[in-house]
Amino acid sequence: MPKPSASPTAGSEPAVRNPNVIVAVLAFAGIVVSLMQTLVIPIVPELPKLLDAPASDTAWAVTATLLAAAVATPIAGRLGDMYGKRRVLLISLVTLTAGSAVVALSESLTPMIIGRLLQGLSAGVIPLGLSIMRDELPADRLGSGTALMSASLGIGAALGLPIAAFVADNFDWHMLFWASAVMGALGFLAVLTLVPESSVRSGGRFDLLGGVGLAAGLVSVLLAISKGGDWGWGSGTVLGLFAAAVVVFVAWGFFELRTRQPLVDLRTTVRPQVLFANLSALVFGFSLFAVQLIVPQLLQLPEQTGYGLGEDLLTVGLVLAPQGLIVMFAAPLSAKISQARGPKTTLMIGALIVAAGYGLNIVLMSEIWQLILVSCIIGAGIGFAYGALPLLIMGGVPVNETAAANAFNTLLRSIGTSVASAASGVILAQMTTDFGGHALPSENSFKVIMAIGCGAALIALLLASFLPRRTAAALGGDGATETTTVGSGAAH
Structure with a gap:
């Protein structure tokens, strides 16, 4: 395997190397990317009318982003390892900004889908940001920084819905994507001026x-x-x-x-630490999405069903918004536990909290405050787990494969989310009740999905138990190789 390059990128590095600034900028970029995936949700039911196209075709506005993100994430990670993580991250933010502008200018289906494809190509920002942190942060800041960066996926998803619902209800829908374009441009400028390029490169041919x-x-x-x-x-x-x-x-x-x-070092992925961290990510991807599917539907179903709460989409967003804040606050606590007891312990705690949240959801689903409580509990567990996963991955792979390994882990989370969407859709479609001549999801269908979410979290707990007892965490340890040293010294 080629040795990592150690030559800095001449003339292109920012003067600022403040760890807090690097963490803030990269986390902001991650939140912008996750917001992009949420912005379209409030207008999905209206797209056939807005774009003058059948609903089966407008659904591609969501599917196109999913497919583009899945393809781009591992490729962006590998290119980042080879040619520079900051460089590829900047390219990803350019595609996000360009895609947002294309959608903002669109009045028909084709440019909408093209723009959403371009937006999906930015999905590599989060694993690339995690990898830059491994190269640039001192050991005492790495745990909290990576926890916040990893949690930005959940933060953006939870905060994006109320913001998008408010904008969609009060302004022209194009404003959603102009806002996304502006945030993408701000993220690009912030990374360009405040984040250094890592000198850790794998080299070689793509x-x-x-x-x-x-x-x-x-x-x-x-x-x-x-x-x-x-x-x-x-x-x-x-x-x-x-x-x-x-x-x-x-x-x-x-x-x-x-x-x-x-492109993906399969021999590295079968190491116990990496393998079980990846399997856990797949299961946690399922758990993250299940609550975001259940809560909006319960809130919006008519009160006359006996279990629906009859609320609008803005209320749905406001109910889910605290989950994003809880994920953010859980990140530093996750890092402290990982530093003291190891990321394996943190991951297992996260799995238990998520399982408890879904278990409570089975009996607490009839009031708004109950749904807020449950979503916050699950959010805390997700914050713990997402903070531990990148540390487990980075501790199990060589430093010059960090971006590709984090990207593969992120990809598995996305696949878990897609499976959750499909499985939940089948359950809600099959377990229905008649309401005024219309088939609506039954109360038991939601409880079944909650039980599956609880079971998925317990499976993640079981998988985490197979992690090596003394897992290498990228918190000042040597990771996967004797030559890997975490912190700014490793990169310069």
Whole structure:
């Protein structure tokens, strides 16, 4: 494997190296990217009228972003390791800004989908930010910095909904995306002027065939998952996509194991610390999305059902907003526990809290305050878990593979979220009750999803228990190699 380059990037580095500034800027960039994924939610039901297109076609405004993000995340991570994490992060923010502007200028479906594709290409910002932190932060700031950066996904998702709902209710819907473009531009300028470029590079040649193979496999499986409910889970198209994904991934795995410079180092991913951290990320991705699906529907269903609360979308956003704040406040506490007891312990605590939250949700779902309480409990658990996962990953891989490894972990979270969406959709569609001649999700359907969310968290707890007893955490330890030293000294 090529040795990491140690030569700084001449003439392009900012003078500022304040760890607090680096953390704040990178976390802001992460929140901007996660906000982008939430902004479209309030206007999805209105898109057919706004774009003069069938609902089956306007659904691609969401699907296109999902697919683009899945493909871009691992590729951006690998390119960051090879050519510079800050450089690729800046390119990602450019695509976010450009995509937002395209959507803001759109009046029809095609430019909307193109813009949403460009926005999805920015999904690598969070794993790239985590990797920059590993290279640039001193050991005593790394845990809290990475916890906040990792939690920015949950923070943006929770805070974005009330903001987007308010804007959509009071202004032209294009303002949502002009705001996204402005925030993307601010994030770009902040990173450009305040975040240094890491000198830790893996070098080598990009695995183009591996990138194409991974993209083909991901598009096949995620397209089948996201559109299975519309096309029919037993349809030839969906079954064909799943079969194609299996064939492509098997062939891709054999190729990656035989190439000298793979897109994803599969030998590293089977190390116990990395393997069980990745499996936990997959399950936690499911747990994160389940609550964000349950709470809005319970709040918006008619009160006459006996379990719906009859609220509007703005109220939904305000109920979920505290979850984002709890995730943010949990991040530094997560870092302290990881430093004192190790990230394995933090991850297990997070899994227990999430399981408890879903367990309470089964019996506490009839009042707004109950849903706020439950979402905050689950948010605390997510904050703990998301703070521990990058430390486990960074402690198990060489420093010059950090971005690719974090990107793969982030990708698995996204796949877990997609599976949660599909599984929940099936349950809500199958377990219904008649209301005025219309089939609505039954109360038991929500309780089943809550039970599955609780079970998923307990599975994550079980997976975390298999992590090595003395896990290498990137908190001043040597990580996966004897030559890796965390902090600014490693990068300069």
